[in-house]
Amino acid sequence: MTKQIYDFSEGNMKMRDLLGGKGAGLAEMTNMDLPVPHGFTITTEACHDYQRRQELSEQLLAELDQSLSALSRLTGKQFNGSDHPLLLSVRSGAAISMPGMMDTILNIGLNDQTVIALAELTSNERFAYDSYRRLLAMFGNVVDGIPEDDFDQILTDTKIANNYESDLDLTIDDLKEIVAKFKNLYENYDHGGFPQDPKEQLLAAVNSVFDSWNNHRAQIYRRQNNISEDLGTAVNIQEMVFGNYGEDSGTGVAFTRNPSTGKEGLFGEYLLNAQGEDVVAGIRTPKPVSVLKESMPILYEQLLDIAKKLENHYRDMQDLEFTIENGKMYLLQTRSGKRTPTASVKIAVDQVNEGLLSKKEALLRVEPESVSRMLHPEFEEEDLRQHEILTTGLPASPGAASGQVYFTAQDAKQASDNNKKVVLMRADTSPEDIEGMIVSQAIVTSRGGMTSHAAVVARGMASTGVVGAHELEVDYQKKVAKVKNQLIHEGDWVSVDGTSGNLYLGRIKTTDATIKGELSVLLGWAKEASKMGVYTNADTPKDFQKALDFDADGIGLTRTEHMFFKPERLLQMRRLILAEDAAGRKDPLKKLLQMQQGDFYEIYKLARDKEVTIRLLDPPLHEFLPHDEKEIEVVSKQTQISSEKLKDRIDSLKESNPMLGHRGDRLAVTFPDIYEMQVQAIMNAVVRLHNEGVEVSPHIMIPLTNSKQEMAWVRNLVVKQIDRVSTENDIAVKYTVGTMMEMPRACITADAIAECSDFFSFGTNDLTQLTFGYSRDDIGSFVPAYIKEGILPVDPFQTVDTEGVGELMKIAVVKGRKTKKDLPIGVCGEVGGDPKSIEFFEEIGVTYVSCSPYRVPIARLAAAQAHIRSVVNEPQFEKV
Ligand code: ADP
Ligand code: MG
Ligand code: MG
Numbered sequence: 001m002t003k004q005i006y007d008f009s010e011g012n013m014k015m016r017d018l019l020g021g022k023g024a025g026l027a028e029m030t031n032m033d034l035p036v037p038h039g040f041t042i043t044t045e046a047c048h049d050y051q052r053r054q055e056l057s058e059q060l061l062a063e064l065d066q067s068l069s070a071l072s073r074l075t076g077k078q079f080n081g082s083d084h085p086l087l088l089s090v091r092s093g094a095a096i097s098m099p100g101m102m103d104t105i106l107n108i109g110l111n112d113q114t115v116i117a118l119a120e121l122t123s124n125e126r127f128a129y130d131s132y133r134r135l136l137a138m139f140g141n142v143v144d145g146i147p148e149d150d151f152d153q154i155l156t157d158t159k160i161a162n163n164y165e166s167d168l169d170l171t172i173d174d175l176k177e178i179v180a181k182f183k184n185l186y187e188n189y190d191h192g193g194f195p196q197d198p199k200e201q202l203l204a205a206v207n208s209v210f211d212s213w214n215n216h217r218a219q220i221y222r223r224q225n226n227i228s229e230d231l232g233t234a235v236n237i238q239e240m241v242f243g244n245y246g247e248d249s250g251t252g253v254a255f256t257r258n259p260s261t262g263k264e265g266l267f268g269e270y271l272l273n274a275q276g277e278d279v280v281a282g283i284r285t286p287k288p289v290s291v292l293k294e295s296m297p298i299l300y301e302q303l304l305d306i307a308k309k310l311e312n313h314y315r316d317m318q319d320l321e322f323t324i325e326n327g328k329m330y331l332l333q334t335r336s337g338k339r340t341p342t343a344s345v346k347i348a349v350d351q352v353n354e355g356l357l358s359k360k361e362a363l364l365r366v367e368p369e370s371v372s373r374m375l376h377p378e379f380e381e382e383d384l385r386q387h388e389i390l391t392t393g394l395p396a397s398p399g400a401a402s403g404q405v406y407f408t409a410q411d412a413k414q415a416s417d418n419n420k421k422v423v424l425m426r427a428d429t430s431p432e433d434i435e436g437m438i439v440s441q442a443i444v445t446s447r448g449g450m451t452s453h454a455a456v457v458a459r460g461m462a463s464t465g466v467v468g469a470h471e472l473e474v475d476y477q478k479k480v481a482k483v484k485n486q487l488i489h490e491g492d493w494v495s496v497d498g499t500s501g502n503l504y505l506g507r508i509k510t511t512d513a514t515i516k517g518e519l520s521v522l523l524g525w526a527k528e529a530s531k532m533g534v535y536t537n538a539d540t541p542k543d544f545q546k547a548l549d550f551d552a553d554g555i556g557l558t559r560t561e562h563m564f565f566k567p568e569r570l571l572q573m574r575r576l577i578l579a580e581d582a583a584g585r586k587d588p589l590k591k592l593l594q595m596q597q598g599d600f601y602e603i604y605k606l607a608r609d610k611e612v613t614i615r616l617l618d619p620p621l622h623e624f625l626p627h628d629e630k631e632i633e634v635v636s637k638q639t640q641i642s643s644e645k646l647k648d649r650i651d652s653l654k655e656s657n658p659m660l661g662h663r664g665d666r667l668a669v670t671f672p673d674i675y676e677m678q679v680q681a682i683m684n685a686v687v688r689l690h691n692e693g694v695e696v697s698p699h700i701m702i703p704l705t706n707s708k709q710e711m712a713w714v715r716n717l718v719v720k721q722i723d724r725v726s727t728e729n730d731i732a733v734k735y736t737v738g739t740m741m742e743m744p745r746a747c748i749t750a751d752a753i754a755e756c757s758d759f760f761s762f763g764t765n766d767l768t769q770l771t772f773g774y775s776r777d778d779i780g781s782f783v784p785a786y787i788k789e790g791i792l793p794v795d796p797f798q799t800v801d802t803e804g805v806g807e808l809m810k811i812a813v814v815k816g817r818k819t820k821k822d823l824p825i826g827v828c829g830e831v832g833g834d835p836k837s838i839e840f841f842e843e844i845g846v847t848y849v850s851c852s853p854y855r856v857p858i859a860r861l862a863a864a865q866a867h868i869r870s871v872v873n874e875p876q877f878e879k880v
Helices: 012-033 043-051 058-076 112-121 127-143 148-162 172-188 198-212 214-226 289-295 296-312 340-354 358-364 368-375 382-384 410-415 431-439 453-462 517-529 541-549 560-564 565-578 584-607 629-639 643-653 665-670 672-691 708-729 746-747 748-754 765-770 783-788 806-819 834-844 853-872
Strands: 004-006 038-042 088-094 103-108 233-239 250-257 264-272 318-325 328-336 391-392 395-398 400-404 420-424 438-443 464-467 472-475 480-483 486-489 493-497 504-505 535-536 554-557 610-616 699-702 736-741 760-762 824-826 848-851
Touching: 004 012, 004 058, 004 535, 012 038, 012 043, 012 088, 012 233, 012 296, 012 328, 043 058, 043 198, 043 214, 043 233, 058 198, 058 233, 088 198, 103 127, 103 198, 103 438, 112 127, 127 148, 127 172, 148 172, 172 610, 198 708, 214 472, 214 708, 233 629, 233 672, 250 296, 250 853, 264 289, 264 296, 264 318, 289 296, 289 584, 340 358, 340 517, 358 517, 358 848, 358 853, 368 853, 382 736, 382 824, 395 453, 395 736, 400 410, 400 438, 410 420, 420 431, 420 472, 420 493, 438 493, 453 824, 517 853, 535 541, 535 853, 541 584, 541 853, 554 848, 560 565, 560 584, 565 629, 565 643, 584 610, 610 708, 629 643, 643 672, 665 672, 665 708, 672 708, 699 708, 708 736, 746 748, 746 765, 746 806, 748 760, 748 783, 748 806, 760 806, 765 806, 783 853, 806 824, 834 853, 848 853
Parallel strands: 400 420, 420 438, 438 464, 535 554, 535 848, 554 610, 610 699, 699 736, 736 760, 760 824, 824 848
Antiparallel strands: 004 038, 038 233, 088 103, 088 233, 250 264, 250 318, 318 328, 391 504, 395 464, 400 493, 472 480, 480 486, 493 504
16 A cells, blocks of 8 residues: 655645645645644545554554654654653544534643653643643543533533633642543543553544544535545644743634635734634634734734735635744644635735736636625624524525515505515415515515526516425415414514525614625626626516626516516406407507517617517416406406406416416417517517617517427518518618527427527526426425435526436537527526536537526626636537
C-alpha cells in the first residue's frame, strides 16, 4: 500500500482528496512559510483501509511511530516526556468541509505525570490543569461516549458553589478537583479509567476520528448536502499551541472579508486566555478582532498580513482559525469562507476590480440560485426568530409576505378592496381564482406540486407562494383551516415564506430588494459571457416591466389565456364558449378583440425593439365555465341563457382528461374564429404602432402541435389573417409563426414540422407531463415518495429529465435543424429558469430560455456559467 502519512511540508492545496480540506490547507500554509504548528496528516486512503479492516493497519502504526519521532525531533519535545512534554491535537478533516460534524481532541499526551512536568516547565500550573481538564472532557466524550453534559455539569456546579462568573475565575485548586472528578466519571461509566499512556490516547483518538465519519450527525449532514459517503476523513495530528496560556494568549476565528455583507476588511472574533472551540461555543462573549488592533497592534497587523496573503494565494475569501500563544501568532486552519448571497456577489465583483479574478472566474463563483434570494423581500431575521413554524409546504414562489387569511378568491378580493393585506389559503386554486390571487400578498395551498396552477400563477405574478402544505386542512364551509391542533380563522394574520416553504402565525417584518450595485455589474458581465438569450414569460405589461427591470432580452412566452380572467373578459369568454354557433360567437369575439388588442399594444410599446412571442389561446375550455349552482345562476343572469340550458352546455363540454382534451390548436381547428380574432388583435396593435412610427414584427406561437399537417393547417389560418390585415392597411409586416414543442410526437417528427415552422419553443411542462404520463396538477401525491425512495432523482418538472425528456429535446433540435440550419429554438417551461437544466440546454444548442420575471437574473447567470464551462470542456455529447 502507498504511504499513509504526509508531513505538512509534503502536501499542498491540490491534495484535498487525499489529505482532506484541513490537511491540504495546513500543508499549503506550511509551504507558504506561515506560522503553522508542526504536524502530519493520515490520508483518507488510510481511512478507507480502516473502514474495511476495522482496525489500524501494521503499516499505519509503523508510519505513525516514524512521524512521531520526526515531530519530536522537529519540536524538541517528547511524547510522554518528563522534561518537555509534546502535546498533540487530533483533528478530523474530509475533502469537503463539514464544519463541526466530526471530532477533534486537543491536548493529547497529558496524564498525571506530564501535567506536573508541563506545570513546572511553564511555571503555569493553572494552564497545565486547565489543559488537562479539557483533554479529559473531550477524550471522554469522543472516545468513550460519556455525555458532554456530565462534564459541563461538574464545571457548572463548581462555578455556582463559588459564585464564579466565568471559567477564568476557576483557581488551580478548583481545576485540580475538577480533573479528579472528571477522572471519576470514567469509572462511573465503567470504561476502566482514563488511559494514562499518551500513545494509547493517540491511537484511541485516531480510531475515534475515523469512526466519527459514520456518526449520526455527519451522515445527516452528508445527505443534506449531497456529499458522497465514500470520501472518508483524513486525520491531522499536530503539535498543540496554547491560547489558554494566560492574558497574552487567545484563540479566534476570522474571515478575510465580511461573510454577511461582503465588505472588505478582516472580520472575526477572538477570546483571550481560551482554547479550541471556546469562541464558537459561546462560553464567554468573544470580542471582535478589530479590538486586537488596540490591544495587540503588532499581532493584528500580522494577522491582517496573513489574511491578505492567504486570500491572494487562494484567490477567494478565506475563513481562518488562529491561536495566539504568549504573544505569538499561529494559524490552525484556512478554507473558503461560507457567505450569504449578497456577500458572494460583492466579493466576486470586488475581486475582479482588485485584479484578483477574471470576470469569468467571478461569474463561476456565485451560485445562480442564491441570486434569487437577493431579489425577493425577506423576513427580517430578528423578527423571524420570534415566530414558530406552523407548517411547511413546497417553496413554490419565493418571497416573504404577511396578510390576513381568506379562503375564497371572492372574499380575498373584497377584503383587499377594503385595503386589507390578504393571503389566499385554499386546498388548491383554479383559473377562476385569479382575481383573488392577484390581490393576495401570498398564496397557500394544501395540495399540488411545484407546477400546479397555484404555483405557476404565483411565480408568474412574482407573488409569494407555498403549495402542497399537506398538514393544512381547509374547511370552506366553516371558513377555517386546521394544522395539527391549531385553527386559523378567516381574517387571522399569517406569514408565508416562499423561499423555505414555511408558514407562520402572525405578522413578520420584511425587507425589500432590487438589482443594484455589484449584482447589476455581475449580471452585466453575465450577459456578455453567455451565448443563450434569456427571455421572460409574461402575461401582462406589469410582469413584462418587472422582467425588463431585470434586463430580459424579450418575451419568450405570453400566455394569452391569462388575459381572459378579468371579470368583464371572463363574461365575454363564457358567452363565446356557450354560444351555439359562429353567429352567437360574433359579438363576444368582437368585445374580446377590443380588449386583447389593447393588451398587445401595451406590451409591444414596452418592448420597443425587443422580441415578443405571443402564444395563441391554450386553455381547457371547462376552466372558464361556472362550477356550482350559485355561479351558474350569476352567469345565467349575465348571459341571458337559462340555467337549464347552461347546465346542459357545461355537461357537454365536460372532459374526462382536460389536460389531454380540447385545448391548444385543437381549439383552432374546431373554433377557427377564436384564433382569427387573436391574430387580428395582434395585427391591430401592430398597425396602430406602425401609424405611431414604431415597426413591430409579431412572433406568433402555436401550442400543442403534434404534426406537420396540423401545423400547416393552423399556420395557414394565421398567415391568411396577417396578410388580410396587412393588405387592408397597406403595410408590409415581417412576422414569424412557430410552434411549441410539447408533444413527444412533435419532437420525433420535428424535421417535418420545421418545414412550416419558423421557430420552436419547448413547452417542457407539457412535454414532461406527456413523456412521463404524470398529470402535472396531481404529482403532489406520488412524486415526493418517488424522490424519497430514490426512484426519481428530482422533480422532473423543476429540473429537466435529461435521459428521457432531454433525449426527446435533442432529437427535436437535431431534426429541426436538419430542415432549417438556423432554426431558433427556445425553452419556455418552468425548467427554463433552472440552472441545472440551463447547463443541459447549452449543451444541446438551445438558442434561448424563457422564464418568469424573477428568474431572469438567475437564468442569466446560469447561462453565462453554462457557456463558460462548455468552452472549457467541450464536446459534451455525441450528436444523434
Ligand atoms: P473543526 O473541524 O470542527 O473546526 P478543528 O480540527 O479545526 O475542528 O479544531 C477545532 C479547534 O481546536 C480549532 O479551531 C482550534 O482552536 C483548536 N485546535 C486544533 N488544533 C490545535 C492545535 N494544534 N493547537 C491549538 N489549538 C488547536
Ligand atoms: Mg476548525
Ligand atoms: Mg403547454
